[in-house]
Each structure stands twice: as structure tokens, then as C-alpha cells.
Amino acid sequence: GQNIDQPTEMTATEGAIVQINCTYQTSGFNGLFWYQQHAGEAPTFLSYNVLDGLEEKGRFSSFLSRSKGYSYLLLKELQMKDSASYLCAGLDSNYQLIWGAGTKLIIKP
Amino acid sequence: DAGITQSPRYKITETGRQVTLMCHQTWSHSYMFWYRQDLGHGLRLIYYSAAADITDKGEVPDGYVVSRSKTENFPLTLESATRSQTSVYFCASSESERGELFFGEGSRLTVL
Numbered sequence: 001g002q003n004i005d006q007p008t009e010m011t012a013t014e015g016a017i018v019q020i021n022c023t024y025q026t027s028g029f030n031g032l033f034w035y036q037q038h039a040g041e042a043p044t045f046l047s048y049n050v051l052d053g054l055e056e057k058g059r060f061s062s063f064l065s066r067s068k069g070y071s072y073l074l075l076k077e078l079q080m081k082d083s084a085s086y087l088c089a090g091l092d093s094n095y096q097l098i099w100g101a102g103t104k105l106i107i108k109p
Numbered sequence: 110d111a112g113i114t115q116s117p118r119y120k121i122t123e124t125g126r127q128v129t130l131m132c133h134q135t136w137s138h139s140y141m142f143w144y145r146q147d148l149g150h151g152l153r154l155i156y157y158s159a160a161a162d163i164t165d166k167g168e169v170p171d172g173y174v175v176s177r178s179k180t181e182n183f184p185l186t187l188e189s190a191t192r193s194q195t196s197v198y199f200c201a202s203s204e205s206e207r208g209e210l211f212f213g214e215g216s217r218l219t220v221l
Binding site (some may be wrong): 004043099101 | 149152153199214
């Protein structure tokens with residue numbers, strides 16, 4: 001079956017770095033998405049990886065290893081506003097998105 | 110520049126009633142989606158549409174009906190609401206089948 005696994009909750013300190021991991025099993029693969037969702041709001045797009053390697057976008061970076069079925073989202077210089085849920089989603093061979101349950105990130109001062 | 114809007118934002122209804130959630134996008138995106146989000150679950154796809162007059166079932170379509178007579182609108186109807194359909198519903202649109210999703214603000218539905 002198809003599955004996305006990511007930790008339920010993580011805690012980090014303001015100013016620090018945090019890595020949120022995601023492992024995926026999909027029928028075929030057409031890319032891996034990360035979305036951010038603040039409490040009570042809609043998800044917003046962060047990144048899309050389809051090739052192996054690291055994509056950097058400001059304080060946020062996303063990494064993909066297709067051979068390992070693994071991705072991570074790296075957040076640097078954490079700010080209080082980064083407190084949110086981070087959703088990992090894999091795009092299968094039929095272009096259907098398979099969503100993880102999300103990782104709730106708590107930032108402490 | 111409204112983007113994608115959903116209405117109503119909040120709705121309380123009773124078991125057995127029909128409810129329609131509206132979704133409107135101004136970008137002329139081909140793809141539109143309806144998801145539900147419940148605690149402990151990832152986003153679950155209810156229905157999607159690749160273009161006007163083309164709709165397809167997602168992971169959890171039972172009890173829901175959609176239509177797409179115009180590119181910009183994608184209403185979701187619960188024909189006879191049940192308590193298990195209490196959820197937050199998100200509409201989303203995308204330019205392509207591998208493009209990023211743009212989500213509406215969500216519709217919080219409570220079925221009593």
C-alpha cells in the first residue's frame with residue numbers, strides 16, 4: 001500500500017535548526033511536496049522535489065533521496081512564527097497526492 | 110485578486126440534511142480538489158476534477174457529490190449529512206497534475 005510517515009510532533013528552540021523527516025512508499029513517484037499549515041488555516045506550499053538532492057529556499061531547505069524513499073525539511077534560524085504543522089505528500093504514478101498526517105512543530109523561546 | 114474562496118466558512122447542520130459547500134477560483138486553473146481534514150489523519154481526497162465536466166472519485170467519495178459545469182466553480186454536496194462527515198473541508202486548485210496546490214481557507218462543518 002501507499003504510505004507517508006512523519007513524526008507526530010517535534011519541539012525546537014527559537015534561533016535553532018530543526019529537521020523534519022518523511023519516509024514514503026508510493027506506487028511510482030512523481031515528486032515530493034512539503035506544505036506548512038498554521039493552526040486553523042489552510043496549507044501553503046513550501047517545496048517540491050522530484051530529483052535527488054537539496055533544494056534551498058531562504059531559511060527552508062528540502063532534501064530528497066529517491067533510492068531511500070526519504071525526504072526531510074530543514075528549517076534554520078527558527079522563529080516563533082514557524083510554529084505550525086508541516087505536511088509531507090508524495091505524488092504517485094497516477095499523479096495522486098498521498099499525504100502524511102503532518103508534524104506539529106512547537107518553537108520555544 | 111481573490112484567488113480561491115470557499116463558502117460558507119462555518120456551517121452547523123443536522124443529520125440527514127443536504128449541505129453544499131461552494132468553491133470558486135479566479136486563476137482558471139484546470140485542476141480542482143476537495144479534501145477533508147480530521148485530527149490524526151492526513152488530508153484525504155474526496156473528489157477531484159481535471160477540467161470542466163470532468164470529475165473523478167478520490168479516496169473517500171461516499172456520501173458526497175460534486176459537479177463542475179464551469180472551470181471556476183467546484184461545489185461539494187453532502188446529500189444526507191452524517192455525524193462522521195463533521196470535518197474541515199478544503200478546496201484546492203492547481204495549474205497541472207504535478208503543480209503546487211493552492212488551498213481555500215476551509216469550511217468547518219459540524220453535523221449534529
